[in-house]
Amino acid sequence: MAAEDLEWERSKISNQDLNMMKKLGLMKKEDAIRFPSEESYPNPPMEYRVSFVDHLIRGLSAPIHDFLRGLLFVYGIQLHQLTPNSILHISIFITLCECFLGVPPNWALWKRIFLLRRNASRNATYNIGGVVICVRTDVDYFDVKFPDSVQGWRKKWLYIHEESANSVEHNIIPFDGNAKIQRRRSWDAEASEEEKKATEALMSRIHQLQNTRGKELSGVQITAYFLRIRVQPLQARKNPLWTYAGGNDANRLSSDLSAKDLEKLIRRISRLNKKDPVPSSCRVEPYSSANPLPENHPTMASLPPLPEDGEVEEQAIVAEDNQAQTNQGFDLENPVNDPLLDALSYLELHGSEIREGVSNASAGLSTLFPLPEEEEPSTFLALAKASIHREDLEFEDAPENMKVLGKHCCPGC
Structure with missing residues (x-):
């Protein structure tokens, strides 16, 4: 089935x-x-x-x-x-x-x-x-x-x-x-x-x-x-x-x-x-x-x-590899006691805007999660890796530039 x-x-x-x-x-x-x-x-x-x-x-x-x-x-x-x-x-x-x-x-x-x-x-x-x-x-x-x-x-x-x-x-x-x-x-x-x-x-x-x-x-x-x-x-x-x-x-x-x-x-x-x-x-x-x-x-x-x-x-289907590179949705449901997820859950990282979004996120979270003085992370997941251990976030299967749904989305589930 x-x-x-x-x-x-x-x-x-x-x-x-x-x-x-x-x-x-x-x-x-x-x-x-x-x-x-x-x-x-x-x-x-x-x-x-x-x-x-x-x-x-x-x-x-x-x-x-x-x-x-x-x-x-x-x-x-x-x-x-x-x-x-x-x-x-x-x-x-x-x-x-x-x-x-x-x-x-x-x-x-x-x-x-x-x-x-x-x-x-x-x-x-x-x-x-x-x-x-x-x-x-x-x-x-x-x-x-x-x-x-x-x-x-x-x-x-x-x-x-x-x-x-x-x-x-x-x-x-x-x-x-x-x-x-x-x-x-x-x-x-x-x-x-x-x-x-x-x-x-x-x-x-x-x-x-x-x-x-x-x-x-x-x-x-x-x-x-x-x-x-x-x-x-x-x-x-x-x-x-x-x-x-x-x-x-x-x-x-x-x-x-x-x-x-x-x-x-x-x-x-x-x-x-x-x-x-x-x-x-x-x-x-x-x-x-x-x-x-x-x-x-x-x-x-x-x-x-x-x-x-x-x-x-407009009906054209977006190829899966293209989805992963642009704006595939992913809904973080009820993050508990996770300051990084709490802070990022209202950010929207999308397409060509991703670098600017990550840069803003890096600055905003620097007091909570100081990033090493290395190259600026270019994706959401890279930022998460730099801030907290990947296993803690359970993002193993998430696309590299995953989009986090913001407060305007309706869960309805």
């Missing part, structure tokens, strides 16, 4: 999860969800796809939004390979675009903010949740307050009904548990200069939303908003969220949640503790039918390429 098959086990969905999904309207249609019986490996019925409870409660429903369809296509991944926190990143981004920027989810803007990384620990790499969406380290974006870990989410899998438009073969591609996760150029692809220029006003608006005194918008506020209005951001919808019409809106899946259920759900998918207040509203009024877009507001449509558009250059 392949290693990735061993990650799957019999699904264990609690009554509490079932009740929450019912309240969220996720089971309103009789055939919307099917639950596995005795199988320990997914075998979805015809026209069904594999998903997870923790994906659905973070804004995923079928049929999926074209933005998500294109994202999966360009990145060359399947839904089950994204962590719950990555799903929430996409939900927040779509809500941000439609409700607070007044534009459809913009692919060029997405590329300015996000990149993908492989989800791994020292002892394992994952296929289920094997990819994480991260905020680029040079971007000032909302603090979403992800939980450090989403416990047990891989065990709560189910089948969702795949609904396709007549013009496309599949809305969600069929489940393939044997498909390997392969790094592609698109994972790191940046916006072009033309795209940066076209989205500069949107980036400025995001900065304004974050920093206007007394009206600061937060990631938790955005999350609470889409949960409160009962619209799934990642579902294909008849109308954008800036036309949201309240209780009678056609996109709503259910009636309002009780204040208790809403608070419980928000705390579940964030790291708010019992002392942190749950936002009851947004400090910035979202666009809706009651707060319409200004006249002549630019739409700035920019979707990622879709499967029916054919292959795109």
Whole structure:
């Protein structure tokens, strides 16, 4: 049996999860969800796809939004390979675009903010949740307050009904548990200069939303908003969220949640503790039918390429030897009592920038780990070797210029 098959086990969905999904309207249609019986490996019925409870409660429903369809296509991944926190990143981004920027989810803007990384620990790499969406380290974006870990989410899998438009073969591609996760150029692809220029006003608006005194918008506020209005951001919808019409809106899946259920759900998918207040509203009024877009507001449509558009250059797979030389992801999980790892866990060493990064790291750590007066280390591992014995770091199998994921990555595992 392949290693990735061993990650799957019999699904264990609690009554509490079932009740929450019912309240969220996720089971309103009789055939919307099917639950596995005795199988320990997914075998979805015809026209069904594999998903997870923790994906659905973070804004995923079928049929999926074209933005998500294109994202999966360009990145060359399947839904089950994204962590719950990555799903929430996409939900927040779509809500941000439609409700607070007044534009459809913009692919060029997405590329300015996000990149993908492989989800791994020292002892394992994952296929289920094997990819994480991260905020680029040079971007000032909302603090979403992800939980450090989403416990047990891989065990709560189910089948969702795949609904396709007549013009496309599949809305969600069929489940393939044997498909390997392969790094592609698109994972790191940046916006072009033309795209940066076209989205500069949107980036400025995001900065304004974050920093206007007394009206600061937060990631938790955005999350609470889409949960409160009962619209799934990642579902294909008849109308954008800036036309949201309240209780009678056609996109709503259910009636309002009780204040208790809403608070419980928000705390579940964030790291708010019992002392942190749950936002009851947004400090910035979202666009809706009651707060319409200004006249002549630019739409700035920019979707990622879709499967029916054919292959795109960004999909090219990065050769393994090239991965090792550039930016292969490696997630250091919970380094304990290790000052070197603690200090370096927020550094990002990447491609041509590696020497500058190592130089800065050397200077910053000189008081803790004085380096011998020799040639400056040219890689992360060389720096680690110079600072502390290699065996202590357990990096025997790590690539020479390993990339350490920073605080903007979402573990979700």
